[in-house]
Amino acid sequence: MRHREKLGLSQMDLAVATGYSLRYMGDVERGTKSATLRTMNDLATLFGVRLGILITEAEALLDGGEKQDKTSVRDKVKVSRRRT
Numbered sequence: 806m807r808h809r810e811k812l813g814l815s816q817m818d819l820a821v822a823t824g825y826s827l828r829y830m831g832d833v834e835r836g837t838k839s840a841t842l843r844t845m846n847d848l849a850t851l852f853g854v855r856l857g858i859l860i861t862e863a864e865a866l867l868d869g870g871e872k873q874d875k876t877s878v879r880d881k882v883k884v885s886r887r888r889t
Contacts, residue, residue, distance in 0.1 A: 808852040823847050
């Protein structure tokens with residue numbers, strides 16, 4: 806989203822420029838769908854950045870989410886162990 810907003814593009818502008826649907830672009834931006842490498846490459850080209858930059862940024866976002874997920878998984882394991 807940062808790159809899109811920096812260029813002053815709406816999600817609709819992004820969808821039209823890349824040929825992907827507005828719904829897909831919104832889902833990718835919200836993180837409810839994962840972008841393929843092809844999609845990320847298309848976005849990097851549009852944004853004028855290297856693909857590696859987008860991947861690094863995506864990894865940073867995922868690392869934050871995975872830490873939260875790991876905590877919830879640990880909590881679920883503790884609960885299930887107590888029940889047995």
